[in-house]
Ligand SMILES: NC(=O)c1ccc[n+]([C@@H]2O[C@H](COP(=O)([O-])OP(=O)(O)OC[C@H]3O[C@@H](n4cnc5c(N)ncnc54)[C@H](O)[C@@H]3O)[C@@H](O)[C@H]2O)c1
């Protein structure tokens with residue numbers, strides 16, 4: 001049975017459906033039935049059978065148009081953004097029409113941003129096809145593209161009309177991408193979801209071998225946590241910052257490698273260990289808690305080596321982190337397991353110590 005959750009406030013509230021074969025006529029056609037025209041945006045890394053399935057379901061209710069971008073982070077460009085907007089205009093899309101974002105976080109981010117801008121906003125539906133997009137980017141309303149000055153520097157907070165998370169699409173996902181998505185799942189366990197922590201601890205083998213029943217449950221628990229946080233704090237004025245646990249260091253590691261060497265989730269796994277170490281050095285968590293965090297990361301076979309990173313080379317990226325407010329670096333630390341806090345009160349010396 002598919003599971004359902006809601007995120008967003010008042011008239012912006014949207015349903016998230018999670019389950020095996022959630023990409024169904026019942027779920028999709030219901031969301032699309034008032035939209036005469038629908039643009040499906042995807043990329044050439046998404047298996048053709050998934051695109052075909054979604055297209056043929058959407059066809060039953062709407063006239064279908066499609067755009068296929070070239071896969072990769074580079075797809076989140078100003079050029080592609082303009083290409084989508086021109087396509088919508090040339091095909092006379094109006095405010096009653098819609099976009100379906102069918103793909104990973106790259107497709108979700110650029111499609112959502114295009115939807116937020118075209119005619120000052122048309123509706124869009126997220127059909128995420130990577131684990132990262134299913135547990136993270138498809139929910140919360142953050143949309144963005146990259147410009148030459150940096151990643152995700154241009155975007156909008158814009159909620160989708162609905163999110164359809166089908167666990168079957170994960171079958172074709174490369175193992176490395178799947179594991180990178182799992183890092184975000186572990187994140188929710190560390191910052192707020194104790195039940196998810198124990199699920200992850202007890203079911204490592206099943207999860208690593210892609211047992212659908214348990215995968216569905218960890219996606220549900222992840223989204224439950226994310227939906228709760230983003231609904232409370234839609235525009236990241238407070239509590240939402242805890243979703244960045246491990247990301248200050250993760251982003252620095254990614255940036256230092258020029259986004260070529262390491263996947264986001266792999267960098268976040270290292271970053272979460274560093275943040276847990278600082279939490280220990282700050283006397284917030286016990287040695288046992290630190291070991292529990294590290295053991296869970298190890299159980300999921302994350303490469304936690306950080307010897308190659310010197311604080312000196314990561315520092316410029318850490319200080320550029322967007323969580324700096326008024327010149328002060330804010331860190332997301334653990335007060336205990338499944339209880340994260342945001343603080344600017346820490347001993348700066350512990351930043352470099354945590355990398356040793
Ligand atoms: N908006 C947010 O809140 C938010 C949160 C986290 C990350 N992001 C963004 O998400 C992006 C990363 O997303 P991602 O990790 O999903 O990467 P991605 O979208 O690039 O997808 C990774 C690769 O997997 C392929 N793929 C997608 N679905 C597949 C499937 N079912 N089977 C086989 N291959 C498939 C894609 O073609 C791509 O080559 C980044 O741009 C990041 O900034 C946004």
Ligand SMILES: [Zn+2]
Pocket residue numbers: 136184247264268
């Ligand atoms: Zn992340």
